[in-house]
Amino acid sequence: MKKILIIGASSAIAQATARLYCAEDVHFYLIGRSRRRLKIVQEDLMARGAGKVEIDPTDPVRLADNQGVVSRAVQVLDGVDLALIAHGELSDQKACETSAEKTIRSLNINAISVISLATLIANHLEERGEGTLVVISSVAGDRGRASNYVYGAAKSCVSTFMEGLSHRLFRTGVSVITVKPGFVDTPMTEQFEKGLLWTQPEIVAEGIKKAIEKRKSTVYLPWYWRWIMQVIQLMPDPLFKRIFPVSEVGKDQSESHVEQRAE
Amino acid sequence: MKSNYSSWGLTGQKSQKVQKIKWRTDKLPELRAGLSLLAYGNGRSYGDSCLNKEGITLDTRSLDHLIDFDPKTHILRCEAGVLIAEILSNFVPRGWFVPVTPGTKFVTVGGAIANDVHGKNHHRRGSFGNHVLRLALRRSNGKTLVCSRTQHADLFYATIGGLGLTGLIVWADILLMPIDSGDMQVETCRFETLEQFFDLSRESEWKYEYTVAWLDCATKKQMGRGIFMRANHCTGPARLTGKGTDKGTSLPSGLPGFLINNITSKAFNALYYHLHPEGFVEKRQSYDTFFYPLDRIRNWNRLYGRKGFFQYQCVVPMEGGFRNIETILDEVARSGIASPLAVLKVFGEIASKGMMSFPRQGITLAMDFPNAGASVLNLFNRLDDIVADAGGAVYPAKDARMDKEHFRKFFPQVDTFKHYVDPAFSSSFWRRVMG
Known part of the structure; x- marks a missing residue:
């Protein structure tokens, strides 16, 4: 039985990824803020054939709880x-x-809590x-x-941290794996006009599964973002x-005060 | 936010106000003066029944969760935005199939209910609504009603085939059908006349779950010829690997409109007919190849170019049906407009559950036509008269143009139905035929 821990389990990308593993004999442990949403995801994965799905409504941003939540998951799953x-x-x-204050809050959600959890899980x-x-x-x-x-x-902080972590655990x-999606059509990005470069969470999920199988360390999804970002990074x-x-760039967000969390 | 939500025919591309329904526990958006609501599934309706130009479109594709499946009762409970494609890719390997499927698997369960869609096994199982046991309907008064044959039965029957007008379908219980294999045992045969088609259809109904015919509606002198198809799910030792070929080709938008014209349509139809050898051909096909050949090209509708296309689908009663189909084909031949693709099927006697359902016993004919403007619209008006005189109906899910008078003739029960329409819900189609 494959044992899978997901944090932010009701985010669109997490859900699409979890679904890809339902055909296998799998035991999920799902963490997220909202019990109501986790229950919806739990039922969905069970109906799709998952062996066992547990939910643990905890806000991953409450750093003090992270050690507890990771220990619980490890214990219930008997190893991740x-x-x-x-x-x-x-x-x-x-x-x-x-x-x-808002800047720090955003960094806490998108970087600090991620790093805290990644540290515990990696160990x-x-x-x-x-x-x-x-x-x-x-x-x-x-x-x-x-x-x-x-x-x-925040994402840059996470990427650099993961790069180093991957280096540390090389040969262990x-x-x-660090996943860098481009524009993904999810509830988080509802307020944006969708153009040619937008993709669906299912496509990103397929890419994640493939990256796991191939043991990649960094993966851009879809693939063409690697080249787009190369050009953008090299630009003087x-x-x-x-x-x-x-x-121009400020426009897409100024009219809507996006406060939508991905999970 | 505004976005482009179009229907499959691409004739009425409209920018609409959109609101995503992200979770099935979400409330309907606050009502704003004069703005009506309409759920939008995956945009596979051809005309304007899935559009709400002056109102708010509720994007329901995030309602894509399964809720429960019980193999003992065969009941799948799922949210309304789940695609038939998702059900199949998940359940075919486990030995289950949807009881009724339209010609594309990229429709949502909510759309399948709202249009009470039918498939090639209508003679055996009726339409989609015959297999819906329960549904949850969110009304603009804030209530969510669980409707079934015994609970809120009127609303249940009004919602099946109710074009999304009775409220937001949140989830539904549908009966799945056990299968031994993801493959199909298929037999095809050429026929030269409508008579032969009816004979083949009659003799096949007993022994075959699925029957349908492709009809040549492009070649003037050969109207009535075609290829008859009948099939069953393969039985015997389980072979459930028949996994969907989900990765299809995509076509770019903005293709020129001249790709499909009288000449290419005739050539394609003649070739298709003549490539088929005489007599029966037997073959084993994956369910994808048999049911969804067009799904391979993701956006085949773009082949028609920017102006888009129409599909005209009607049903005429059995009695006199043969003559009426002939009259329709004559009218098409006389118009000089070639249909690149036409499909003929005999509907069986199982009555549809929906108050406004399109399927009924008789013969149904569906023909695609490029949007050539007035000439093709005039042809449709003449066909409407023939269908109305025959006591038949035109399918709202495919329609972008029928007038009020004909709609009333096709669906006289609309006067009862309108009492069940949620006061906050409407569609471009509804305003067109009732306005």
């Missing part, structure tokens, strides 16, 4: 084979710009000498932009700032 950290919130960039996997830790970061962490640099900073049998600063004028 695969852990996916998928919680997060698209920061309200405009609001963060005028509020240090468990290291002890076992096997298993996979997957964390959802974002292409937004690859270069800061006026339109979403608070969210981007544990695989550590004066050019970058002209291509993405501040008034």
Whole structure:
């Protein structure tokens, strides 16, 4: 029986990923803020053929609880084979710009809590000498932009942390994977106009499953974001700032105060 | 937020106000003066029955959770935004199939109920609504009613085939059908006349779960010829690996409209007919190949170009049906407009449950036509007269243009039905035929 721990289990990407494992003999442990939503996900996975699904409504942002929640999961599952950290919130960039408090709150949700959980889970996997830790970061962490640099900073922090963690656990049998999705059509991004580059959570989930099988360390999803981000990262600063004028990039978020958390 | 939510025919691409229903526990959005609501599933209705141009479109694709499956009772409870494709990819390997499926698996369960869709086994199992045991309906008064044949029965029957107008379908209980295999045992045969089609259909009904015919509606002198198909699910040792070929090809948008015209339609139809050898051909096919050949090309509707296309689907009663289908085909031939794709099927005697359901005993004919403007619309008006005189009906899920008078003739029960329409719900179709 495969034992899977998911944090932020009611986020669209986490749900789509979990569904891909239902055909196997699998035991899930789902963590998220809302019991109501976790129950919906639990029923869904059970009806799709999962062997066992437990839910644990806990807010992963309450750092003090993290040791407890990870221990509980490890105990119930009797060791974790695969852990996916998928919680997060698209920061309200405009609001963060005028509020240090909101900025810190966003960093807590998107970076600090993720790092705290990743540390605890990685140590468990290291002890076992096997298993996979997957964390959802974002292409937004690859270069800061006026339109979403608070969210981007948090994701960049997560990506760098994961890079180092993957290095540390190299040759231990544990695989550590950073997923960097591009634009994904989920409830978190409801307020955006969807264009050509947008993709569905199911596509990202397929990519995650493949990355796990191939033991990749960093994966851009869909694949073309690797090349888009290469170009964006290589762009000289004066050019970058002209291509993405501040008034333009700020527009997509200014009218809507996005406060939608991914899980 | 505004976004493009179009219907399958692409004739009425409209920017609409959209609100996502993210969880089945979400309330309906606050009502705003003059703005009506309509659930939008996966946009496979052809005309404007899934559009609500002046109102708010409720995007229900996040309602994609299964809730429970009980193999003893065969009952699957799932949210209304679940696609038939998702049910199949999950349940075919476990030995279950949907009891009724339309020609595309990319429809939602909510859409299948709201249009009371039918399939190639209508003669055996009736339409989709015959297999719905219960449904939860969220009304604009804030209540969610669980409706069944015994609870809120009127609302239950009004919602099946009710075009989404009775409220938001949140979840439903549907009966799945056990199968031994994901493969189909298929037999196909050429026929030259409508008479031969009816003979084949009659003799096949007993022994075959699925029957349907492709009809050549492009070649003037050969109207009435086609290829008859009948099939059963394979039996015997379980072979349930028949996994869907989910990865299809996609077509880009903005293709030129001249790809489908009289010449290409005729050529395609003649080729299709002549490539089939005489007599019966037997083959084993995956369920995907048999049921959903067009789903392989994800956006085949784009082949018709920016102007889009129409499908005209009608049903005429058995009695005099043969003559009426002939009259319809004559009318199409006389118009000089070739249909690239036409399908003929005999509906059986199992009555539809829905108050407004389209399927009824008789013969149904569906024909695609490129949107060639007035000429094709005039043809449809003439066909409406023939169908009305015959006591038949035109299928709202496929319709983008019928007028009020004909709608009333096809669905005289609408005067009863309208009492069950939720006061906050409406659609572009509804305003067109009732406005």
